[in-house]
Amino acid sequence: MRRFLSLTAMTVAGGLALTQSLAAQETRDLRGQLDFEGRYLVSISDADMVASAYVNGQLGPREGRDALSILPLEGDPRDWQAYEIFASNSVAGPPAAVALSPDGRYAFVVESFTPRPDNDDPHAFGDLTQGRLLKVFDLQDPTNPRLIQERETLERPDAVQMNAAGDILAVTYHPAGAGSETPLALYPFTDGELGERVTPTIDGWPNGERLIEANWHPEDDVLAMIDTSGGATLRFARVADDLSVEVFGNVVDIERAPYRVEFTPDGRHVAINALYWGPDIEGTWIEAPRGSLLTVRMNAETEGDSVRHAFVSRITTGVSPEGLAISPDGRWVATTNLERSYLPYDDARITWFSSITLARLDPESGQLTHVGDFPYDGILPEAAVFDNSSNYLAVANYDHFDDRRVGSSIDFWRIQADPLDLANVQLIKTEHSVPVTRGAHSLAIAR
Template identity: 30%
Template sequence: MKGPILTAATLAISFGLAAPQSMQAAEDAQAASSILSRISASRIAVISDGDFLARTYGTAKLAPQKAGYRDLLTIMSPGSDKIVTGSIPISNSVTSAPEILALSEDGQTAFVTERLGERPEGGNSVSDLPPGRRLFAVDLSDGAALRLSDTVEIEAFPEALSLSPDGESVAVVSNTPEASFVQIVTYRNGRFGRLTRFDLADLEVRGSAPDPRGGVTATNVHWHPSGRFLAVNINTQNRVAFFEVTGADDAPMLRPWGNVVEVGADPFVGRFAPDGRHYLTANWGRNFAAKNLEGRIPQTPSTISVIRLADPAASPQSARHDLRGGAETDLSSEGIAISPDGRMVATVNMRGTAFPPGSARFHRNASVTLLSFDPATGAMTKLADYPFEGSLPEGGAFDDTGDHFLATVFQGHDSAGPEAGPGLEVFRVEKGDRPTLNRLGRVPLPHGAHHVDLAP
């Protein structure tokens, strides 16, 4: 995490820390500021990985150190006179699910975890990166001077985190060579407290495959809006497990809540609907037996599965969750988001942007898929795909009113200008009987943007 963050021109556009270097830079900065001013949020947080390039998945080679990229947390405040109000180096990795960042409801704290650790001096390949073991809390109360408020060591290779509805506990899933863990750590008054670990095998989530952990890999954890339950995606087994959280906040216990549900192939990420009646998974569909990128990345569209949850009043033993169907999205979806009213769902799709330009499967355009959702019945209908230029878009989020959707873009193409480089792709949601997305433009950000979260 050493070296310059950005070129001077991009600093002028993205950070507002220096005078624009040209008339074009000034115009780009004004356009980005205009886009941000429309977003309904008190704060926008974006996490960026400075170690990887888009082609790293195929080459295993990290970004050249002379490029000066950094692992970075960037904070934007739409009501500010600056596009970016603050930034701080925070170790993170794009190799995780786009669920390693969460903002507190009041926008005063950001939580980040690292699947892979910081790049060592002289490291130039993925194998040089150590296992990640840390969960970070960043104090955002002074928007211009972000501060690391606390760090706690967790099990290696954390994959995803979720902040409890009351903001006082963080759940994290990790996959060590020996076991998959759910971890719950308290957070109060700017400090992490007690950390409790749960081996998924002890919670009846096991596998018999001749692979690490018996073939169990947990890639997503999410708190139910009530704070009573957790969902954990086991993407290598195409299953979702649900757990009830009991006991005191500083001494929680987990027990299985109802049945484990089989869903579509490779349920990488998931979300509870805002009213808590359904759980939705975005199923990437990868082939984990493949030995190369071409074999692993599917050539068929990803899907969404919809699970109708059991009655919370039922006993954990008698609770029964039901798969209610779902819909196709687009090629290689990663992130999923649900609008605040629960009536729209969006996935962020990489398509073929992970492939090198010389590959027959390379695409310049990624996409966002917009779907309608009936919170009462769980019925889902795909509305349309909305393509945009850029590599490895992963995370996405609706704003507080559901009037805008933001998608992260990891990297631009070599021939692309600043308007198609790394940043936030922003869409206006045109509501009605059949909602649509209207592209507003891109807010440029540091290389490697891969997840975004908003505070109301």
Template identity: 25%
Template sequence: MKRVALFAGLAALGAIPSLAQSPITFNARGLVVVSDADLGSASTIIDGKLLRDNTRDQLTTIKFPVERGSKGVGTALVSNSVLASAKTLAVPAAGGLAYVLESRIRPEDAVTQYKDALTEFPGGEKLFVVDIANLAAPKAKFGFPVGRKPIAIDVNKNELILSTMDTGKELVFIEAGPDGKPARFLNLPAALDTANKIADLTWHPSGDFIAFTLDNSNEVGLYKVIREAGKLKNVEMVGKPLKVGADPSFGKFSADGKHYFVLDTKGPRGKATGEGEILVVDFSMDGSAEHKVASQVPAGVNTGSFAISPDGTMLVTVNAAKSGAPWTEAGAGAGASLTLFKVGADGALTKVSDYPFEGIYPQSVVFDKDGSNLAVSVFEYLEYGNGNGGVEFWTVTKGDAPALKKQGAKVSLGKGAHTLRIIP
């Protein structure tokens, strides 16, 4: 009895470490991550050389709090691709299911190099549904065709909106049943010319609008959702699409839906040489005025995507820089960073600081449910042997002087980790 009391007293005084404390803090039920093993290395995006091994694409679920070993971390084989947009994975806030786009498929084993992996990689056509109710043991359920080279997907409750490269199927709507099977499947009129494809799309928080990015004309636009008896029936364009830089891609609404933030990478995926930008777009929701760019600010080099804090006061970009270069080049594997911005009431961004870290080709970042921590995907590390990707974690200081601090541990995953989604 005395021994127990002494142990408790020492623990309270900090004389011994707490057995319950974890070096990873992330306030959520779980994370879902997809990893693309078909390239073999992020450098394939640059030089086209496939450095594959016997690993396969997979989806990983991480349950919090994280425990030592593999308990609470589960995997399922699911075809996916980093060569599409930063929105090839969609997870409803309630969890239960994950939806994964198969934008590209694994090349034949005899193929060892492409001139341009971005354009020559063989195209997929399926949407896969994965049961993630048990975060320790996700199960791939089924897949079904949605159109050639599906690019981006977003979810609003049980409503999925996605884009493909197929003419006539540029904009696809799916009402998912409880098991993930399509209860309704609609090819919606995108009202686009044949030269344009939808590179990214986003549900408005209200579920009444969908923002989209056009890859050829470099514009963003807005669809109004038309419903009948509460069911989506059609969409109609609101106003005219707006020019937003040289290579616009990933977009996200503020929590209140007043502002739309758009990433302009200023170059092809992984190959940009100069800083990108984040543009703040104010849409005219009723079409009474023109959409406008309210402000813009420089971002990092080869930024993959960004996250907005739940309270709307911070935005963080994840920047690959030249980390994905072939390992024979000077500076390969280095230069990745996070950039932290403060967000004003009008949506304007003010840069706080850059936070460099080790890791190759990070592409995705998410806040936890109260904005106290961040998770960041890392495609791979500058390591020989089998090599792995991972998820790294950062602690967020809130308030008038926000800051980030890297946590001491990470979760190792299969090579090619590229897109994260949170289950609050």
């Protein structure tokens, strides 16, 4: 009798183990092999305007309030959700209005424009006033973000970035605000608190030109600074302990309407996206041609105190490549291309798609190779980040063509080569998507 019970128990246990194994396999299959690696994603959303306000100036109905969204990347991806807190911000600027400290503990958000008036009346873009706020959020618990500091900064900040050491925050300003006099401010940051602002002199910076973004070297206190006004140039500068700035090497001529700049992981090159917008374009950007992605090598030649930076490579992207991301392994670069997805539905020029351009990057030479342009059904994708494995891309999708679908989404893409033809590389939009407040436009990852 005891033997019979033992065999029965063994049979039940074996069956249970088999059932659990099949269930686990089913879970893996249903998850679609989304092995997106990282601690959490951080995005910000401008709830005050629909995408077509860029064209007709009409903000349209508001959906909620501006938000900072935190998306923990743990557990089953089908159950992922974002945790949000109010954070005033604006899509009217480069998609670099949120930054993280290197340890992921703190998020920094700049307010380019204030929220729209708090009523249900129809509003136009001209009703928004230029912002002045810089906020610090504590993300120690990603499911419960907390505002811990709010500072009044200079008028109309454009972009915010933190250095590799986590002790200096750089903020750039639009010429229509403080940028006509002071395009850059630096803030010391210690023990979770911003210090007093320093506005350094940038020798040779053209008066009134737009320093649209200043981004940090991955190891040193060196800034790459792009001028998106008439000059379309790139400068490199060292930041000293007293937060003074020293430009070094030559000014590099780049391409028309640069928007974002990022160092490669080894710090040898920068990648820059160029939008080809301008006053001679119908609607400034509406009928823009295809954009470009380019690389520049810092310190390409050095002799004594003389330094020369060099333009290296260029490829063509989709139209209006606002977002820019480089993979942690330095092999891939992606741009998120607006195309003309943001036009009003009754505008014959609308493209009922956006796209992503994927390029290979040779870490040694800085050479780019175009992999492909990958269209998808979405509106105004302004930002993307690679995961830690460099095999996946998260993309902030501002809005949806299906107006019944509320809010924005963070969508997940996979880089996939054909196992029988490794030269055939595709960027595939997976079915995984997490909703956030409408208007998502800047994105960062805590690795």
